[in-house]
Amino acid sequence: MEALHLALVGLALPVRRDVREPASKHSACIGLIGSSAEQAMGAVLVHVFGEDVLEASSSQFKSAREILADLRDLLRKPVPRASVLTAGVAAPTDHLAALAAATSGFTVLLAERAAGLHAGSGPTREAVVIAAARVQEFLALLARSTRIRSYLEDLPRLPEPVTQPSVLIDELVSKLSRADSAAEKAGLLRSLYLILPEVPEDEPEWLSAFERVAVTPTESDLTLLMTALETAIPVQLQRASAKGRGLSVVVRPDDPRAVPIAAHHLRRSFTQIADQWHADVGNANGRLEAGVLDCPPGDFVLDIFVLGAAELRRALGKDLFTAHDVWPFIASALIRNGTPGPYWFFVRLTEDLGQLQRLVTRALTLGKRADRDATQREWEEGIAAVRRKSSLPADSELVRSVVQQFARSSAARAKLATALARYRGTEMAFPEAGEAALLEASEARVGVGDAIEALLASSVGARARQYWAGALSSAASDPLDRRPLVSILRLPEAATAHTAARKAIRLIDTMNHGPSMQV
Numbered sequence: 001m002e003a004l005h006l007a008l009v010g011l012a013l014p015v016r017r018d019v020r021e022p023a024s025k026h027s028a029c030i031g032l033i034g035s036s037a038e039q040a041m042g043a044v045l046v047h048v049f050g051e052d053v054l055e056a057s058s059s060q061f062k063s064a065r066e067i068l069a070d071l072r073d074l075l076r077k078p079v080p081r082a083s084v085l086t087a088g089v090a091a092p093t094d095h096l097a098a099l100a101a102a103t104s105g106f107t108v109l110l111a112e113r114a115a116g117l118h119a120g121s122g123p124t125r126e127a128v129v130i131a132a133a134r135v136q137e138f139l140a141l142l143a144r145s146t147r148i149r150s151y152l153e154d155l156p157r158l159p160e161p162v163t164q165p166s167v168l169i170d171e172l173v174s175k176l177s178r179a180d181s182a183a184e185k186a187g188l189l190r191s192l193y194l195i196l197p198e199v200p201e202d203e204p205e206w207l208s209a210f211e212r213v214a215v216t217p218t219e220s221d222l223t224l225l226m227t228a229l230e231t232a233i234p235v236q237l238q239r240a241s242a243k244g245r246g247l248s249v250v251v252r253p254d255d256p257r258a259v260p261i262a263a264h265h266l267r268r269s270f271t272q273i274a275d276q277w278h279a280d281v282g283n284a285n286g287r288l289e290a291g292v293l294d295c296p297p298g299d300f301v302l303d304i305f306v307l308g309a310a311e312l313r314r315a316l317g318k319d320l321f322t323a324h325d326v327w328p329f330i331a332s333a334l335i336r337n338g339t340p341g342p343y344w345f346f347v348r349l350t351e352d353l354g355q356l357q358r359l360v361t362r363a364l365t366l367g368k369r370a371d372r373d374a375t376q377r378e379w380e381e382g383i384a385a386v387r388r389k390s391s392l393p394a395d396s397e398l399v400r401s402v403v404q405q406f407a408r409s410s411a412a413r414a415k416l417a418t419a420l421a422r423y424r425g426t427e428m429a430f431p432e433a434g435e436a437a438l439l440e441a442s443e444a445r446v447g448v449g450d451a452i453e454a455l456l457a458s459s460v461g462a463r464a465r466q467y468w469a470g471a472l473s474s475a476a477s478d479p480l481d482r483r484p485l486v487s488i489l490r491l492p493e494a495a496t497a498h499t500a501a502r503k504a505i506r507l508i509d510t511m512n513h514g515p516s517m518q519v
Contacts, residue, residue: 001037001039001139001151001152001154001155002119002157003033003035003036003039003231004032004033004132004135004136004139005156006032007028007030007032007033007036007132008028008132008156008158009318010026010028010029010032011026011029011125011128011129011132016352016407021120023120023121023122024120024121024122025115025122025125026122026123026124026125026128027115027116027119027120027121027122028115028116029116029122029128029132030109030113030115030116030123030128030131031110031113031116031117031122031448033109033113033128033131033132033135034109034110034112034113034114034116034117034131035062035113036135036139037103037106037109037110037113037138038064038067038068038110038113039135040055040135040138040139040142041068041070041071041106041324042067042144042275043068043101044071044074044085044311045067045071045074046068047081047084048074048079048080048081048082048084048512049479049512050447050478050479050480051480052479052480053070053479054067056310058126059495062225064110064114065107065110065133065362068103068106068107068110071103072100072103075096075097075099075100075514076100076389077348077389078096078391078516079511079512079513079514079515079516080402080511080512080514080515080516081511081512082096082516083517084148084465085142085145085146085147086145087145087146087147087148088144088145088147089144089145090147092391093391093519095141095144098141099138099141099142102134102137102138102141102488103138105131105134106134109131109134109135112131113188116468117222125354129158132158134488135157136155136157136158139152139155140152140155143155152347160187162442163341168290172430186323188338188453201249201410230342231296237346238287253478264389273303273304273307273312273315274315274316274317274318276296276300277304277315277316280295280296280328280329281324281325281328283297283323284327284331285328288359288362288363288366289378291366293331293335293363293366293367295328295329295332295335295363295481296328296329296330296332297332298332298333298336298341299355299490300333301329301333301341301342301511302341302342302486302489302505303343303486304329304346304485305341305345305482305505305509306482306483309345309348309349312349321349321350321397322350322352322355323350323352323353323355323356323358324355324359324516325349325350326346326347326349326350326356326365327356327359327360327363329346330343330346330356330360331360331363331364331367333346334360334363334364334367334375334376334379335338335363335364335375338416338499338502339446339499339502339503339506340506341374341502341505341506342505342506342508342509342513343379343456343509344382344509344512344513344514344515345509345512345513347383347386347513348407348513353383353386353387354387356383357380357384357387358381360383361379364376364379370430374397376395377397378398381396381397381398382398382439382515383515385515385516386515388479389516390516391515391516391517391518392515392516392517392518393518394518396517398510398514398515398517399517400509402510402511402514402517405503405506405507406477406507406511408474409475409476409477409504409507410444410477412471412474412475413441413442413444413448413475413477414442414444415471415475416439416441416442416448416472416475417438417439417442417443419471420438420439420442423464427461427464428464429460430451430455430460430464430468431454431455431456431457431458432459433457434450434453434454434455434458435460437450437451438451438454438472441475446478446480447476447477447478447479447480447481448472448473448476448478448482448484449473449476449478449480449481449482449483449485450484452469452472452473452476452484452487452488453479455468455469455472455488456484456487456488456491462493465493465494466494466496466497467494469488469491469494469497470496470497470499470500473485473488473497473501473503473504474500474503474504476501476504476507476508477504477507477508477511478508479508479512481504481508482505482508485501485504485505485508486501488501489501489502
């Protein structure tokens with residue numbers, strides 16, 4: 001919001017002198033507007049998936065294009081934690097669709113942001129104002145959620161009417177026909193493309209040319225961009241003057257493919273993970289054909305869940321997963337005694353959902369556990385909703401279970417500060433080094449992961465360790481709590497907390513990767 005405000009201030013300032021390079025006149029403003037869009041999208045992802053969602057690796061953040069792709073993927077396939085975007089909204093599905101539509105011009109905007117920030121090169125003022133209006137519209141849509149509204153109460157507004165985003169400024173076309181230098185043509189073309197409502201669903205040939213002309217404009221790229229404008233499907237145009245002719249554009253939605261997950265530490269090396277993965281997958285599929293269920297061990301399922309999709313792809317050297325790759329891990333999580341392990345995470349790794357459902361259902365039929373029928377109902381109800389891209393109703397057994405577990409974890413988290421004060425100075429006292437982390441967790445500002453790590457690193461007595469491990473596990477619901485919860489499961493002396501830790505892992509998995517829910 002502050003970045004957008006600074007950009008609008010820059011657009012409103014009176015011009016006192018001509019700049020030496022005309023293309024730099026609005027570069028700072030378009031850079032700030034693009035940054036505002038990127039930061040807003042990043043904020044949504046962090047609220048839903050946790051802070052590590054913005055990390056591409058341990059040493060760098062994701063690009064703006066990757067963040068945009070992650071957000072669109074979330075809006076297209078919402079998980080339960082995405083309900084923060086629709087709290088208090090009458091038609092949640094329509095609202096998510098409106099948010100996705102509001103990002104339709106962000107692909108080009110983010111490319112212009114890079115040109116403005118890195119090269120000091122910006123589009124025309126008219127194009128910048130339209131871009132600012134788009135970002136303002138996106139933020140205003142976010143503010144419809146009662147969970148987000150308070151953060152956007154002072155949203156800056158444009159002091160002047162803005163031409164509709166579907167309008168092409170005729171003066172740009174006229175200037176383009178008179179432009180002589182490649183740099184001038186490139187700047188005018190970029191302004192025209194910035195005004196277009198969106199880019200095609202399949203990444204068009206002109207998109208890479210558009211990004212290149214901001215750095216090194218060539219005649220071939222300029223010709224490609226001009227041809228794309230003139231041969232695309234027409235939309236309604238409105239001219240700013242009576243002279244010249246208009247240009248035609250195409251309007252289709254973008255359809256990115258990305259999984260927002262960051263890296264975490266594991267106790268096994270990547271080589272061991274890859275070897276065990278391939279061995280487990282091969283054995284499970286081969287024996288399933290013989291009517292025998294041979295699933296990966298539960299510990300390994302937890303390792304993969306903590307690792308995350310991005311690091312798993314790097315470890316295995318593959319981007320695409322088939323249903324045969326992931327069903328063994330889902331079946332392993334579902335057939336274990338007691339609380340099922342995380343399995344929605346694995347569902348989101350593949351697009352082959354029909355085959356996946358058949359394989360898992362077959363595995364569950366072979367699995368021998370007393371409550372298999374209830375587990376299978378939950379699985380079939382959830383996977384059907386994911387395949388239909390629909391929401392589970394509020395009276396669904398899975399939805400009721402998630403709502404109740406989240407309510408219990410929230411209540412347990414609120415009691416942490418009281419317990420801290422009650423036991424301070426006794427043998428049950430929480431480690432002093434972790435008190436700040438525990439208080440922040442109690443106020444729901446962060447997850448309980450840091451507090452768990454402080455507890456496990458301390459030398460408190462066995463009784464205190466067991467009590468606090470159980471209390472913190474019961475309060476866990478944040479994606480960043482995964483690794484500390486698994487650490488608790490691997491401590492024999494914290495056995496009394498294992499059930500709470502497994503329930504928390506199940507809650508985190510369902511809320512972050514499960515089917516959309518009406519909650």
